[in-house]
Amino acid sequence: MEHMENQNEPVQTAQTEKDSVADDATVIPESALEVQLSEAQAKIAEMQDAFLRAKAESENIRRRAQDDIARAHKFAIEGFAEALVPVKDHLEMALKIETPSLESLKEGVEMTLKQLSSAFERNRLLEISPEVGEKLDPMKHQAISTVPAEQDANTVVTVLQKGYTIADRLLRPALVVVAQGK
Numbered sequence: 001m002e003h004m005e006n007q008n009e010p011v012q013t014a015q016t017e018k019d020s021v022a023d024d025a026t027v028i029p030e031s032a033l034e035v036q037l038s039e040a041q042a043k044i045a046e047m048q049d050a051f052l053r054a055k056a057e058s059e060n061i062r063r064r065a066q067d068d069i070a071r072a073h074k075f076a077i078e079g080f081a082e083a084l085v086p087v088k089d090h091l092e093m094a095l096k097i098e099t100p101s102l103e104s105l106k107e108g109v110e111m112t113l114k115q116l117s118s119a120f121e122r123n124r125l126l127e128i129s130p131e132v133g134e135k136l137d138p139m140k141h142q143a144i145s146t147v148p149a150e151q152d153a154n155t156v157v158t159v160l161q162k163g164y165t166i167a168d169r170l171l172r173p174a175l176v177v178v179a180q181g182k
Helices: 002-026 030-074 078-096 102-122
Strands: 125-128 141-147 156-161 163-166 169-172 174-179
Touching: 078 102, 102 125, 141 156
Parallel strands: 141 174
Antiparallel strands: 125 163, 156 174, 163 169
């Protein structure tokens, strides 16, 4: 029986050694945990700082974009106004002439009209002037009346007033008289 007790003894010792090794592996010293905690806290502070900086930057970008839009709205017609100022100047000069001749008035009006047309073109303000016989386009033309004509129905007979588009958007439709049809 003594022999059996001796056999059990080494087994118990081995088991006790395994338990103490397992305890050592799972137990991390407090100083190491404090180091990990301080590293994690530093990383959190760094990320929070980066987040706040990114948030401030996006707010600055948004504010700059709003300012740019406000300036664009405020000065959107500046180029157009600059192109029209010389037209006004020429009209005022024409009125200051004390004894203009019919020919000089006509020449002055033609030059002023060219200048105005040039200002319109530079600012993408284009005329809509349909030709006689052209099909009515309700997106560009407004039919004021219909008249009996030898033309096809719904074609332009007369243009009463030109229309205009600005940057491919209808500003004013052309006023037209259209054919009733045969």
